[in-house]
Amino acid sequence: MTAPTAGSTTATAQRLLADLPPSPAVWCEGLRKRYGRRTAVDGVSFTVGRGEVLGLLGPNGAGKTSVIKMLLGLVRPDAGEVLLLGRPARDPQSRARVGYLPELFRYQPWLSAAEVLTLHVRLSGAAVPASEQRDVLGLVGLGERAGDRVGGFSKGMQQRLGLAVALVARPELVVLDEPTSALDPLGRVDVRDLVLSLKERGVAVLLNSHLIGEVERVCDRVVILDRGRVAAAGTLAELLGSRELRLRLDGVDARAEARLAATGRLTRSGNWFTVTLAEDEESAVPALVADLVALGVGVHAVEPGRISLEERLLAVLREGSGAPS
Amino acid sequence: MSAVRTVLTLAGLTLREAARRKVLRSLAVLTVLLLALSAWGFSRLDAEFGGLTSGEARLAASTVLNLVMFGFSLIAALGTAFLAGPTLSGEVESGTALAMLARPVRRSTVLVGKWLGLVAFGGAFVTLAGLAQFVVVQVTVGYWPPQPVTGLALLAAQTAVLLTLGLLLSTVISPMASGVVAVGLFGATWIAGVVGGIGDALGNEGVARVGAVSRMLLPTDGLWRGAMNAFQDPSLLTQFAPELGGSPFFSEAPLTVTYLGWAVLWVVVVLGLAGLAFSRRDL
Numbered sequence: 001m002t003a004p005t006a007g008s009t010t011a012t013a014q015r016l017l018a019d020l021p022p023s024p025a026v027w028c029e030g031l032r033k034r035y036g037r038r039t040a041v042d043g044v045s046f047t048v049g050r051g052e053v054l055g056l057l058g059p060n061g062a063g064k065t066s067v068i069k070m071l072l073g074l075v076r077p078d079a080g081e082v083l084l085l086g087r088p089a090r091d092p093q094s095r096a097r098v099g100y101l102p103e104l105f106r107y108q109p110w111l112s113a114a115e116v117l118t119l120h121v122r123l124s125g126a127a128v129p130a131s132e133q134r135d136v137l138g139l140v141g142l143g144e145r146a147g148d149r150v151g152g153f154s155k156g157m158q159q160r161l162g163l164a165v166a167l168v169a170r171p172e173l174v175v176l177d178e179p180t181s182a183l184d185p186l187g188r189v190d191v192r193d194l195v196l197s198l199k200e201r202g203v204a205v206l207l208n209s210h211l212i213g214e215v216e217r218v219c220d221r222v223v224i225l226d227r228g229r230v231a232a233a234g235t236l237a238e239l240l241g242s243r244e245l246r247l248r249l250d251g252v253d254a255r256a257e258a259r260l261a262a263t264g265r266l267t268r269s270g271n272w273f274t275v276t277l278a279e280d281e282e283s284a285v286p287a288l289v290a291d292l293v294a295l296g297v298g299v300h301a302v303e304p305g306r307i308s309l310e311e312r313l314l315a316v317l318r319e320g321s322g323a324p325s
Numbered sequence: 326m327s328a329v330r331t332v333l334t335l336a337g338l339t340l341r342e343a344a345r346r347k348v349l350r351s352l353a354v355l356t357v358l359l360l361a362l363s364a365w366g367f368s369r370l371d372a373e374f375g376g377l378t379s380g381e382a383r384l385a386a387s388t389v390l391n392l393v394m395f396g397f398s399l400i401a402a403l404g405t406a407f408l409a410g411p412t413l414s415g416e417v418e419s420g421t422a423l424a425m426l427a428r429p430v431r432r433s434t435v436l437v438g439k440w441l442g443l444v445a446f447g448g449a450f451v452t453l454a455g456l457a458q459f460v461v462v463q464v465t466v467g468y469w470p471p472q473p474v475t476g477l478a479l480l481a482a483q484t485a486v487l488l489t490l491g492l493l494l495s496t497v498i499s500p501m502a503s504g505v506v507a508v509g510l511f512g513a514t515w516i517a518g519v520v521g522g523i524g525d526a527l528g529n530e531g532v533a534r535v536g537a538v539s540r541m542l543l544p545t546d547g548l549w550r551g552a553m554n555a556f557q558d559p560s561l562l563t564q565f566a567p568e569l570g571g572s573p574f575f576s577e578a579p580l581t582v583t584y585l586g587w588a589v590l591w592v593v594v595v596l597g598l599a600g601l602a603f604s605r606r607d608l
């Protein structure tokens with residue numbers, strides 16, 4: 001028990017800590033919030049890993065925005081715990097590396113776009129040079145308007161500014177609440193590319209959107225909220241699971257039909273045959289086509305397909321509310 | 326350390342807001358109007374009495390100066406109260422607060438920053454307008470108040486008290502309402518002070534207590550009376566004390582240190598309450 005031993009123990013402990021996987025970008029458990037008599041959020045728990053893109057889906061009033069506001073300390077939860085980047089959310093410093101685009105985006109109308117960014121950089125405590133701030137404005141397509149007052153911006157321009165604000169202070173977690181609600185089609189594509197580039201740089205993203213296609217393209221995992229509860233959660237593959245194969249065939253006889261049925265569940269409408277494949281069975285497709293041709297079947301079209309996230313979402317929500325009582 | 330930076334950043338932002346919004350322009354217009362009006366009034370006064378040699382003339386000048394300074398304190402009150410309200414609840418209502426408060430800042434720190442900015446703004450206005458008024462009085466009738474610095478400091482303190490109240494109100498009610506209520510309370514304490522003065526003059530303790538109590542509840546009127554005392558000619562007191570007892574624009578005694586201490590404590594407590602209310606609020 002001499003000093004050097006103690007020192008090396010500390011060093012070992014530090015090495016052990018450094019080797020630990022970094023704490024998740026968001027960890028929350030048992031979040032609950034009531035507004036008056038209405039329960040808005042009822043026991044929501046989920047995690048966003050470092051560098052992961054998590055989609056938050058659900059119908060209007062499901063509690064998505066309320067959950068996001070509780071994560072960021074804007075709304076006081078009635079119960080539940082939140083850790084942001086490994087720190088309890090009670091500590092404002094937990095938000096030092098968090099960027100946020102609110103659903104209701106408004107910025108000081110008497111400031112210019114560049115001044116808004118400077119203000120946010122200063123509040124975040126980061127040291128971001130002016131040139132980098134200008135680059136971020138350029139990234140969201142406002143490079144030309146840096147010196148103009150925000151009060152004169154269109155709605156979509158204000159949302160673009162909001163994106164820049166969320167990105168400017170070198171965040172490790174970016175929370176976007178309906179980031180494309182006011183954007184033109186080009187802007188939506190820009191946001192998609194932006195999120196993908198954040199993912200590439202290892203920045204975690206929590207994305208709330210009603211545009212399911214957007215979510216499906218960029219998200220690693222999805223949490224579906226319904227009436228304040230988590231109705232479903234998982235990776236896209238887990239949620240969407242089975243793939244399917246649509247074929248347009250003619251001359252299908254009993255043997256060919258048996259061959260098709262052997263691959264997976266078979267449904268037919270006219271000339272179109274749909275085979276549901278189990279996960280990771282795409283490799284069975286070439287053999288199936290070869291066999292069908294050998295059986296004398298005319299193969300006109302082969303289309304791989306997948307249950308869309310939209311269908312899945314609708315199914316989850318119908319299941320939740322559909323049970324007739 | 327970072328808290329200090331946040332406070333200064335927000336104080337600067339608030340000053341910039343005041344400068345870029347229409348508040349400053351309307352304040353400037355009102356001030357110039359009042360200055361011009363008072364210059365005309367004082368020159369008429371001078372012509373009437375032919376110099377400030379007689380006691381009556383000095384009394385008139387002193388009273389009118391206090392009246393005009395009251396006008397300034399009213400302008401400062403209106404200006405800061407209508408700036409304090411929107412700056413907090415307006416930002417919450419519009420959503421501007423969402424992005425800012427999601428930064429690594431404590432809400433109470435943000436509040437103190439805004440408060441500091443508003444105090445600086447109100448103080449600067451009162452000082453500039455008050456000095457301009459002194460110059461007007463000096464040029465027109467040759468009167469210079471005995472304690473200009475103390476008086477202006479007390480006026481600035483009065484503005485600070487009122488805008489602290491405005492901030493507290495704006496954490497709980499809507500922006501316009503908070504401005505209206507703050508100015509209304511300001512007026513009510515002033516009237517209560519006048520009523521109390523009349524009670525004093527009549528030797529009616531019950532009525533006099535109205536002024537004393539309201540001066541404790543909201544220290545604006547007490548500070549204003551201290552400011553008046555610093556502006557008026559002290560020789561008037563010995564000469565005219567009996568007649569002036571009930572006058573709303575004459576103050577018999579300077580402020581006590583105890584009362585100043587109470588005013589400071591009042592501001593700290595109300596600002597603390599505002600911070601607490603703001604921290605607990607859902608955005």
Ligand SMILES: Nc1ncnc2c1ncn2[C@@H]1O[C@H](COP(=O)(O)OP(=O)(O)OP(=O)(O)O)[C@@H](O)[C@H]1O
Nearest residue numbers: 035038039040058059060061062063064065066067
């Ligand atoms: N400030 C508030 N006061 C009262 N009720 C509220 C408040 N904010 C949210 N709610 C309620 O909480 C529930 C969830 O609202 P929330 O804004 O989180 O929904 P959301 O999932 O974001 O919906 P949307 O897709 O429409 O944005 C709703 O029933 C709403 O009425």
Ligand SMILES: [Mg+2]
Nearest residue numbers: 064065066103
């Ligand atoms: Mg929402």
